[in-house]
């Protein structure tokens with residue numbers, strides 16, 4: 001209860017607790033907090049704690065922005081040192097030692113060992129900034145306007161990215177026609193009934209098809225938001241070959257599937273090709289700080305100085321944690337092997353659950369996998385039940401029909417097992433015990 005003698009900003013019971021201010025002041029566009037209304041105050045590793053003292057195991061990892069967990073000390077310590085030393089925080093794209101050290105680590109630990117030759121562009125700090133830069137550059141370089149993207153793709157919320165996104169609810173929010181792009185079927189869209197790329201090859205060959213030759217094709221190796229569809233590696237390679245043949249720029253949006261999520265640093269590494277442009281964001285800072293990169297084949301590096309500008313391109317704190325993450329986890333292949341082992345465990349656990357329910361199927365790749373349920377409402381109910389049991393897990397897909405598990409890559413085996421047990425219990429509470437395998 002505030003009295004006139006108290007300063008207005010003290011922690012009155014009203015100011016300290018409850019969720020009233022979110023409801024009264026924050027826009028109704030807010031979304032995650034509707035499923036998970038607890039007020040979070042602390043986090044460590046794979047656990048968040050709310051102000052009423054509840055602990056939540058994290059199978060969400062900031063939608064992929066927290067691949068190395070919360071407050072990871074290997075990243076926190078250099079960040080705190082940097083802050084205490086009076087170093088540069090904001091610098092537009094001036095030279096800073098933090099940027100130099102990040103670029104050197106990215107070159108030495110990521111690009112060189114993988115034989116990748118890319119220029120690094122800092123496009124502004126979010127995933128959609130990286131996608132916009134990629135689309136704009138592809139159009140500039142080719143002089144063509146059209147871009148092809150895939151059914152159920154998700155590339156971000158600004159107009160250019162939204163034009164290549166599938167989700168009808170999100171597209172409607174644009175308020176204007178989303179033009180200069182068409183959708184083509186993602187791998188297995190017709191359940192194997194139609195040959196891959198038959199339509200695309202035919203319309204590209206046929207000058208009477210009426211389909212403009214595109215500047216670029218943009219693709220996710222695993223569709224994180226679109227329902228955890230994972231393209232086969234040979235399909236991705238064939239897409240790359242087709243782009244080469246027809247002189248089309250191939251953009252891989254690795255904003256969510258990159259930074260180790262699929263078990264290798266880039267999601268396309270094992271497919272045997274390198275995209276012309278790669279978009280990275282979410283976990284590139286490693287610490288949940290905003291940061292994005294657009295990686296460009298050197299011959300495509302054709303923006304004039306300042307032609308694609310922005311105030312927050314390359315944030316020094318994100319350089320510090322991003323470099324620390326690369327040095328801690330990507331100096332050799334031990335982390336990647338560990339992620340692959342955990343991915344196998346998670347897949348086995350989810351498969352055990354899915355097998356009990358008629359028509360349920362495991363989807364995705366690496367630690368970006370989940371269960372698609374035939375009753376589209378099941379996944380959301382299971383996620384709600386899991387939250388009540390202390391587990392954060394979200395849904396994905398056009399009807400939110402997929403229960404999507406995305407724990408930090410650094411999660412312990414014990415926490416992974418514990419989370420799977422909660423999912424099993426939550427699923428049984430919604431769908432019953434199913435058929436024991």
Ligand SMILES: *Cc1c(COP(=O)(O)O)cnc(C)c1O
Pocket residue numbers: 125126127128129131154155156157220224225253254255256257281282
């Ligand atoms: C999250 C995401 C984006 C958009 O990133 P923002 O930082 O939210 O703008 C783009 N592409 C993919 C594949 C994503 O998962």
